[in-house]
Amino acid sequence: MINLSPAFVFIIGAVVLLLLPGKARAAAFLAIPVLAFLLLLRTELGASLSVPFLEYELVIYRVDHLSLAFGYIFIIMTFLGGIYGLHLKDSGQQVASLFYAGGSLGVVFAGDLVTLFVFWELMAVSSVWLILARRTLQSARAGMRYLFVHLFGGSVLLAGVLWHFTETGSIAFNLMGGGIPAYLILFGFALNAAIPPLHAWLPDAYPEATVTGSVFLSAFTTKTAVYVLARGFAGWDILIWAGVVMAIYGVIFAVLENDIRRLLAYHIVSQVGYMVAAVGLGGEMAINGATAHAFAHILYKGLLFMGAGAVLYTTGRSKLTELGGLARAMPLVFGLYMIGAFSISGVPLFSGFVSKSIVVYAAELRHMELVVQLLNVASVGTFLHTGLKLPYFTWFGPDRLLKPAPTPPGMYAGMALTAGLCVAIGVYPRLLYNILPFPISYEPYTIPHLTSAIQLLAFTGLGFWLLIKKLGGEATITLDTDWFYRKPSRLAYKVCIVSSSQLFAAVETFCIRLVQASTRLSDNPTGYLLTIARSMGHRFFDGKQPRPEPAHFDPNRYRSSLAVLILIVLLCSVIMIAWNLLALT
Amino acid sequence: MKRPWLIIFAVVFILFIGSDLLLFMGKADSWWQQVPGFFALFGLVFCLVIVIVSKLLGHFWLQRKEDYYDRNDSDD
Numbered sequence: 001m002i003n004l005s006p007a008f009v010f011i012i013g014a015v016v017l018l019l020l021p022g023k024a025r026a027a028a029f030l031a032i033p034v035l036a037f038l039l040l041l042r043t044e045l046g047a048s049l050s051v052p053f054l055e056y057e058l059v060i061y062r063v064d065h066l067s068l069a070f071g072y073i074f075i076i077m078t079f080l081g082g083i084y085g086l087h088l089k090d091s092g093q094q095v096a097s098l099f100y101a102g103g104s105l106g107v108v109f110a111g112d113l114v115t116l117f118v119f120w121e122l123m124a125v126s127s128v129w130l131i132l133a134r135r136t137l138q139s140a141r142a143g144m145r146y147l148f149v150h151l152f153g154g155s156v157l158l159a160g161v162l163w164h165f166t167e168t169g170s171i172a173f174n175l176m177g178g179g180i181p182a183y184l185i186l187f188g189f190a191l192n193a194a195i196p197p198l199h200a201w202l203p204d205a206y207p208e209a210t211v212t213g214s215v216f217l218s219a220f221t222t223k224t225a226v227y228v229l230a231r232g233f234a235g236w237d238i239l240i241w242a243g244v245v246m247a248i249y250g251v252i253f254a255v256l257e258n259d260i261r262r263l264l265a266y267h268i269v270s271q272v273g274y275m276v277a278a279v280g281l282g283g284e285m286a287i288n289g290a291t292a293h294a295f296a297h298i299l300y301k302g303l304l305f306m307g308a309g310a311v312l313y314t315t316g317r318s319k320l321t322e323l324g325g326l327a328r329a330m331p332l333v334f335g336l337y338m339i340g341a342f343s344i345s346g347v348p349l350f351s352g353f354v355s356k357s358i359v360v361y362a363a364e365l366r367h368m369e370l371v372v373q374l375l376n377v378a379s380v381g382t383f384l385h386t387g388l389k390l391p392y393f394t395w396f397g398p399d400r401l402l403k404p405a406p407t408p409p410g411m412y413a414g415m416a417l418t419a420g421l422c423v424a425i426g427v428y429p430r431l432l433y434n435i436l437p438f439p440i441s442y443e444p445y446t447i448p449h450l451t452s453a454i455q456l457l458a459f460t461g462l463g464f465w466l467l468i469k470k471l472g473g474e475a476t477i478t479l480d481t482d483w484f485y486r487k488p489s490r491l492a493y494k495v496c497i498v499s500s501s502q503l504f505a506a507v508e509t510f511c512i513r514l515v516q517a518s519t520r521l522s523d524n525p526t527g528y529l530l531t532i533a534r535s536m537g538h539r540f541f542d543g544k545q546p547r548p549e550p551a552h553f554d555p556n557r558y559r560s561s562l563a564v565l566i567l568i569v570l571l572c573s574v575i576m577i578a579w580n581l582l583a584l585t
Numbered sequence: 586m587k588r589p590w591l592i593i594f595a596v597v598f599i600l601f602i603g604s605d606l607l608l609f610m611g612k613a614d615s616w617w618q619q620v621p622g623f624f625a626l627f628g629l630v631f632c633l634v635i636v637i638v639s640k641l642l643g644h645f646w647l648q649r650k651e652d653y654y655d656r657n658d659s660d661d
Contacts, residue, residue: 255639256648369615376624380631448608448618455601455624462594463632470636476648486654 003049005061005109006036006071007119010078010102014095026086026410029094033079036105040071048111056171059111065437066291070108070227072435073295074101076421077219077302084306084414085212093133097216099126104220108227112171113161113185116228120157120188123221124150130213131205139208145482146205149191153198157188176232186233193225193276194269195242196249200482202269203253207261207318211309214261218268218305219298226275226294235282243277244374246270251381253480258319258473260308260390264301267386270378271297271344277375278359281366284438289358292432296355296425300343303418304386307337310411311394314404320390320473325399333407334395339419341391343426345383347457348450351425354432357444380460387457388464389471397472524553601625 013032020028045068049061078101088094103126106119124147131143163181165171176182191198202222206214233239250270257263271293278290310333311326312318327334343350346357356379363371425432433440464471520528605621617623650656 251635252639252642255636256643364615373617373627376627377631377635380628381635384632384635451601451604451608452624455622456628458597459594459625459628460632463629463636465590467633467636470640474643474648475651476643477651477653478643479647479649479653 003043003047003061004039005049005106006040006075007102007106007109009036009039010098010105014098014102017095017098018091022089022091025091025094026082026088029082029085029098030079032098033075033082033101037072037075037079040068040075043068050111053114056114057112058115059172060106060115061109062111063109065435066227066230066287067108069291069295069435069437070223071105073298074104074108074220074223077101077298078216080299080302080414080418080421081212081215081219082414083417084215084309084411086410086413087408088212090133090210092129093210093213096126096129096133097212100130100216100220104224107224111173113164113173114171116173117154117158117161120192120224121151121154123224124154127217127221130217131209133213134208134210136208142205142208145485146201149201149485153188153191156184156191160184160186160188173228173232175234186229186236189225189228189232190242192221193229193272194222195246195276196269197481199246199249199269200480203257203262203265203480204482206265206268207259211313214309215302215305218264218301222268222272223275223294223298226272226279226290229276229279230287230290234279234287236280239280240277240368240371241280243273243275243280244371246273246276247375247378248381249273251378251385253478254381254385255471256474256476256478258321258475258477260311260318260320260323260394261305263320263385263390264304264308267304267344267382268301270382271301273378274356274359274375277371278362281362281368283362283365285358285365285440285442286362288436288438288440288442289355289362291436292358293352293355295432295435296343296351296422299418299425300340300351300422303340303415303422304337304344306411306415306418307333307340308390310407310415311404313411314407315402317402319475320393321475323394323400323402324397325395326402326404327395329402329404330395330407332412333415334391336412336415336419338387338391339422341387343422345387345457346379346453347383347387348445348453349423349426351422351432353426353453354429354444355425357449358440358442361442376456380456380463383457383460384464388461392464392468393472527553598622598625 010032013028013035017025017028017032043063045063045065047061047063048059050057050059052058078097081097085094085097100123103119103121103123106122107116110116110119128143128147128150131139131146133139160181160183161171163184164176167179167181176185187198191201194202206217209217229239247270250266250268250273254263254266254270257266275290275293275297278286278293280286281289308318310330311323314330315323315326317323339350343352346352356375360372360375363375429444601624602621605618605623609618609621617627620626
């Protein structure tokens with residue numbers, strides 16, 4: 001039996017990929033997830049691999065039901081994203097995607113906090129490349145903000161890990177007890193899970209990433225965070241409410257968004273809210289729900305970003321106010337996008353209907369009626385925006401007479417395969433149930449559940465239709481908690497960079513003036529002092545006037561002339577002659 | 586154009602009420618199942634609430650011009 005973590009298949013694969021010629025790269029990219037998947041299929045439950053490091057044991061590979069479920073979906077999504085990105089010629093993006101996926105798998109299979117932290121940082125550093133690779137000014141700035149926020153989160157996580165280690169003497173990663181170190185670790189995880197107010201990096205950076213990059217980004221970072229929360233913080237009540245707030249928050253902000261990929265990004269926050277709430281609920285049904293929803297979400301959100309990415313790729317536009325009437329030009333992309341939209345909205349026969357219902361059912365089991373109904377509210381908002389508003393104003397609505405470029409066949413293939421999986425899970429939930437961490441006996445297709453879902457969706461549709469005139473995109477941006485570091489950053493820039501350079505310039509000018517004054521003083525002390533005295537006199541009597549330049553020192557100015565000398569010599573000789581003449585007499 | 590749609594939705598709503606009455610008469614698990622057509626009303630009402638609340642938040646507070654964060658770039 002081979003006991004190699006699939007994370008290393010990805011990391012070694014990424015290095016090998018760099019050495020391959022351009023044409024073989026896209027195909028080789030697909031071979032890596034296939035290889036990793038085969039490896040994972042051959043791995044037995046309970047397998048583990050430890051490496052001694054200093055005096056500790058690092059558990060770099062821990063296989064159980066929970067880590068397997070996340071491992072499968074990460075590998076599947078890398079494969080699907082690879083097909084979608086077959087047209088890519090940019091080796092940087094391909095290699096970064098593999099490192100990013102490898103980092104995520106490393107986190108999922110990590111059995112201790114140190115290994116987890118190392119892969120956690122690998123994710124942050126490799127994923128930022130997918131944002132920077134778009135090579136625009138906005139993406140460069142958003143990428144740097146993304147990187148700094150994640151490095152900050154990573155540092156808090158590291159502080160928590162070290163503190164946890166000094167208190168307990170163990171680096172094993174299991175359910176956390178409590179205390180400050182656990183909260184520090186929770187902070188690091190919550191930042192990656194995009195729990196408000198730590199979420200702003202997500203809608204800030206994802207829409208600025210490359211077309212393929214955002215497909216990968218939407219899959220990994222938040223879902224590894226859901227995994228680590230499920231592993232370390234299952235049953236923490238605070239997460240129930242954090243999740244509910246996320247679910248509603250994302251929906252409220254999505255209303256105001258004009259950029260289609262930013263709208264989808266806010267719905268990631270909303271959907272991850274379901275998973276975080278489920279983790280908070282704890283218990284077998286809820287953890288199953290979180291896992292199932294993460295699994296389904298990675299597929300349908302990937303599909304939605306693929307659809308929005310195809311629009312951006314072919315038209316160069318991503319704003320609702322600039323899009324419209326594309327249905328005739330790209331009907332297939334529209335159809336495939338709608339499969340993703342129906343899945344996220346929880347339309348029966350699509351994957352979200354199954355996975356979201358498990359989460360809501362877990363809350364019903366705990367008799368938390370408020371949680372149940374607030375999650376239903378988020379459901380309404382999800383269908384309203386992802387299922388109705390975005391597609392209506394992109395593919396229908398006012399016709400902007402756009403002439404999109406042809407969509408690469410790989411994009412169609414990637415979307416079609418992803419859409420197929422979304423439908424397969426919706427139609428045959430056993431596919432999903434078989435890989436969940438705990439045995440599950442939940443039947444989503446009951447008549448009461450179907451009628452309530454259909455009622456909810458149909459009348460959300462009515463609401464959309466009534467408000468359709470108000471729902472078009474507005475050419476604005478929306479303030480979010482990133483304001484707190486984006487606006488003061490300008491102030492900090494002024495205080496630390498601008499003002500210090502101004503101070504430097506002031507000191508420089510002062511010194512130059514001092515040197516000038518002292519040269520003039522030593523050049524012509526009396527002249528200089530006289531000029532100053534004169535100009536002060538002028539100022540006193542005539543008001544302010546420009547100080548006259550002191551004349552350069554003229555050595556002849558205060559020197560007696562030759563004529564005086566001759567005169568003195570003559571005078572002296574006259575006196576001498578006169579004196580001698582007197583003596584003679 | 587609007588009227589036929591409104592009639593269709595009204596008919597659908599009545600159908601939902603009928604099906605709820607048939608399904609849950611006397612065997613409701615929770616209070617919302619005792620209200621026929623609960624989820625239809627829920628969907629409509631919260632669709633309106635979400636849009637109105639967020640538009641209010643946006644127009645009075647959160648929405649800014651697209652160059653909001655770049656406006657002072659000239660003095661960088």
